[in-house]
Amino acid sequence: MSAYQETKVHGTHDFPFAVYRGLVPEWLSDFPLHWHEEMEIIYVExxxxxxxxxxSEYLVREGEFVLIHPQAIHAIRQHEEDRGFYHNILFRLSMLESGVDDLCRKKYLEPIYQRQLLMPEYIDRSHPMNAKILPTIRKLLTYQKNRxxxxxxxxxAMLMELLHHVLEFCEVSDKERAYEDIVFDKLKLSLKYLEENYAENITAETMAAVSxxxxxxxxxLFKQMTGESLTQYxxxxxxEIAANRLxxxxxxxxxxxxSCGFSNLSYFSRAFYQKYQMTPSEYRMTPE
Structure with a gap:
């Protein structure tokens, strides 16, 4: 996958549905900003x-989940020293269409994809949607492997039922949200540039010009979107790239x-230890 725009096919081309598991921080300390064509549900077990x-940033606890629109930029991170075991359900809305003249596509699926109908993002345990669709989410998780x-x-059928309940809580997009979407789409261009040139001398001037x-x-805007300055991010x-290569x-x-953009080895070692609490050599020797 690309670090920002995923090109990986989730599921298969003729059945784009997939279920994954994640364990923070043992499997991954954080999953950086990215987006994809699929709608995604992230459920914390x-x-x-x-x-x-x-x-927006949400602290999602056991029994809670988030709904992510297609193409919405998002990330998963460890919260302080906490551990978290979660599941991802990804599917393309197109797999629920029956044809060009499909009423459901025109009336429901396309407005969600175009962000004209906005789903609630964070569903805590007290949200009325939680009780309605959590049983369906748990059933869908059983289809991770053999079918x-x-x-x-x-x-x-379960995805259709799930969207039926989600639609009860959708809101129509307004001008402010439409403007925010334009801003985020432009900022994606700068993130794509960073992904392709991270080893070079990247400046705020260059990134600003791209968007x-x-x-x-x-x-x-970058600080608002990522929670960090460009230098920190x-x-x-x-x-993260260096850790994966190690x-x-x-x-x-x-x-x-x-090759990852650190011209000073001492600075790289200090920064690496600060982030992972071990030296690069120690990290290389630890099992995944």
Whole structure:
């Protein structure tokens, strides 16, 4: 996958539905900002995790979940020292269509995809939607691996039922939200640039120019979207890339540091230890 826009096919081309599991921090300390074509449900089974959707951040606890619109930018992070076991359900709304003239596509699916109908994002245990669709979510989680003949029909039926309940709580988008979506779509361009050039000398001036904003306005919007300054975000992103390469490549630590944009090995080692509480060499030796 791309660090920001996922190109991975979730499920298969003819049945784009998939279920995954995540464990923070053992499997992953954080899943950086990204977006994809699928609608996503992130359900926390145990503990808690911090989930950001666009410019909002939610502390999602056991028995709670978030709903993420297609193409909405989001991230999953560890909350302080807490652990969290969660599940991801991803599916393309197109798999629920029956054709070009499908009434459900025109009336419900397309408005959700186009962000004209807005789903509530954070569903805590007291939200009335929780009791309505949590049983369906738990059933869908059982289809992570093996499926029997006809299970695809059941999955489609459950997704339809789930959206039926979600629609009860959807709101029509207003001008303010439409403007925010335009802003976030433009900022995606700068994130894409960072992904492709993270090893180079990236400046706020360059990033602002990519999204066609002034430096001051870009810096304000970037902090609002990510919760970090560009300098902090770039450092953490480079460290995530370096950590992944340390686990899966045999290159020298100094070579990996340099290829990830760290020209000073001492600074890289200090920053790495601060983030992962171990040296790069120790991290390389720890099991996944």
């Amino acid at each position: 145990k503990g808690c995790v911090s989930i950001s959707v666009r410019n 029997q003949v006809g299970d695809e029909l059941l999955i489609k 066609n904003y002034s430096v001051s306005h870009f810096s304000k 770039l450092k953490n992103y480079r460290l 686990r899966h490549e045999s290159s020298k630590v100094s070579e990996i540091a340099l």
